[in-house]
Amino acid sequence: MYSDFIKGLIDVLGSDGVLQHPTELEPYLTDWRAIFKGQALAVVFPKTSSEVQTIVQLCQEFAIAIVPQGGNTNLTGSATPEKTGQQIVLSTKRMNKIRSIDLENQTMVVEAGCILQTIQEKAAQLGLLFPLSLAAEGSCTIGGNLATNAGGINVLRYGNTRDLCLGIEAVTAGGEVLDGLRGLRKDNTGYDLRNLIIGSEGTLAIITAAVIKLFPAPVSRCAAYIAVNDYSVIVKLLHALQKKAANELCAFEIMSKESLDLTQSHFPQFSHPIFNQSEYTLLIELAEFDQHSIAHQLLEDVLSTDLEKGTIQDVLIATSLTQVKQFWAIREHITLAQAKELGNIKFDISFEISKIGPFIQSTSQLLIARYPGIRIINFGHFGDGNLHFNLCPPIGVDQNYFTHHEESISALVYDQISLFNGSISAEHGIGQLKRDYLAKHRGNTAYQMMQEIKKTLDPKQLLNPHKVLR
Ligand SMILES: Cc1cc2nc3c(=O)[nH]c(=O)nc-3n(C[C@H](O)[C@H](O)[C@H](O)COP(=O)(O)OP(=O)(O)OC[C@H]3O[C@@H](n4cnc5c(N)ncnc54)[C@H](O)[C@@H]3O)c2cc1C
Structure with missing residues (x-):
């Protein structure tokens, strides 16, 4: 049976569009953090939406499940096939064309496999901006x-990816093409299918293309690196900037001392540019939209008063784009530094801004009391209420420390998230990593509605089964 199926795939994609050899499959079977490892019948590389459609129809016929995969940079095991070896991975790598650009509408139609950085660069060549930006943007x-x-x-200025997309084209589990490639900013015509598919982690449809929004590009970027000891000052600074520079404020990031120390220990080339004994360091970015913009002055005004009063410990405002990029390189290397540590547990969580401080304080106390020496590496997109609350084992313990304690640590942290009314996933999704916590977190009614949606749109469980939902 499998040989007929593989033959069918090769008929559609050619033999170079279907990988089967174990060594060729290898890179597609493990997630970025190397926590989940699966097997697959094959990895397939369609070039067009109609090829995706034919593959889905073939999978229907042979009852083979499909795991869609883009850059495989997710942090939840969501693009890793199961261990059964009876699924295929559908890689969008070859669907990487920019189909069209509408300068009047300020939109671009891109295929699903376009690398984020390529899109950013194309927008920049047009004098425009595609504002989605993350450390994995090169892949x-x-x-x-x-x-x-x-x-x-x-996100603070432009929203999540959902807010940057006006339309999508997708192939459904039934092998139909949902053609929603329209760049409309208003369209109240029944249920919002685009927004149902966005964020569904390949479990409801395979996205083949999208209409994305472009924005005026700032003429320059202005960033500050700020050392703060007193947590309450951080919230006050955020509010001061939102009041004085709401239009310019793009990013408001927080990095704990431990997260920067860890980064420096693995990447000594990223030396800390200011006083580095403070509890927290902030990285704030403002965009300048015209030559006479006041972003730099605004930052100086807001920060100099605090520096004089001693409420912040030190400040460095970047004087060049190179320095802005250096600030961000430090921030982006925190995740990479953590990846170099043996076994760690990551929580990508969100709270109302008022609850972040109390959560950190209360949860850290509980963890340290129960697991002496545990290292808490927290940082994140503070302005969005998004905290990356990550844990490294105590120094010197054996490498299985977290294998023994992961379940109880996760239970403790998830209970705390509930207590502070937060979310167990701010931006990384659910995948396999958080699947077993979703029902409890969202409650029965929401979870059952999600199950009904899945059953209706994918009754044969062909699309990324057992991800997000059990
Ligand atoms: C160093 C680093 C930093 C990161 N920083 C951030 C950050 O700041 N913010 C953030 O949100 N994330 C971040 N991430 C996580 C990751 O980069 C994002 O989740 C990213 O959006 C995943 O894109 P991808 O192409 O790699 O998708 P993949 O990892 O390939 O897939 C992710 C999920 O999407 C599904 N999928 C992929 N393509 C399709 C498609 N065409 N149709 C349907 N389903 C599909 C997969 O099945 C899977 O469920 C970071 C990751 C790394 C490694």
Whole structure:
């Protein structure tokens, strides 16, 4: 039976469009953090939406499940096939064309496999901006960004990926093409299918193309690196900037001392540019939209008063784009530094801004009391209420420390998230990693509605089964 199926795939895609050899399959079977490992019958590389459609129809006929995969940079195991070896991975790598650009409408039609950075660069060549930006932008794809509703560093001003998309084209589990490639900013015509598919992690449809929004490009970027000891000052600074520079404020990031120390220990080339003994360091970015913009002055005004009063410990405002990029390189290397540590547990969570501080304080106390020496590495997109609350084992313990404690640690943290009314996934999605916590977190009614939607749109469980939902 499988040989007929593989033959069918090769008939559609040619033999170079179907990988089967174990060593060729290898890179597509493990997630970025190397936590999940699966097997697959084959990895397939369609070039067009109609090829995706034919593959889905073939999978229907042979009852073979499909795991859509873009850049495979997700942090939840959502694009990794199961261990059964009876699924295929559908890679969008070859669907990487920019189909069209509408300068009057300020939109671009892109295929799902376009690399995010390629889209950003194309927009920049046109003097425009595609504002989605994250550390994996050199390898993640717009299809993956949409399927995970990725956040990144500019959410404060431009929103999540969902807010940057006006229309999608997708292939349904039934092998139909949903043609929604329209760049309309208003369209109240029944249920919002685009927004149902965005964020569904490949479980409801395979996105093949999208209409994305472009924006005026700032003429320059202005960033500040700020050392703060007192947590309450951070919230006050955010409000001051939102009041004085609401239009310019793009990013408001927080990095704990531990997260920067860890980064420096693995990447000593990224030396900390200011006083580095403070509890927190902030990285704030404002965009300048015209030559006479006052972003730099605004930052100086807001920060100099706090510096004089001693409420912030140190400030460095970047004087060049190179320095802005250096600031961001430090921030982006926190995730990479953590990846170099043996076993760690990551929580990508969100709260109302007022609850972030109390959550950190209360949860850290509980963890340290129960697991002495545990290292708490927290950082994140503070302006969006998004915290990356990550844990490394105590120094010197054996490498299985977290294998023994992961379940109880996760239970503790998830209970705390509930207590502070937060979300167990801010921007990374659910995948396999958080699947077992979703029902409890969202409650019975919401979970049952999600199950009904899945059953209706994918009754044969062909699309990324057992991801997001059990
Ligand atoms: C260093 C690093 C930093 C990161 N920073 C951020 C960050 O700041 N913010 C953030 O939100 N994320 C971040 N991520 C996570 C990751 O980059 C995003 O989730 C990204 O959107 C995934 O895109 P991808 O193309 O790699 O998707 P993949 O990992 O290939 O897939 C992710 C999910 O989308 C599905 N999928 C992929 N393509 C399609 C498609 N065409 N149709 C339907 N389903 C599809 C897959 O089945 C899977 O469920 C980071 C990751 C790394 C490694």
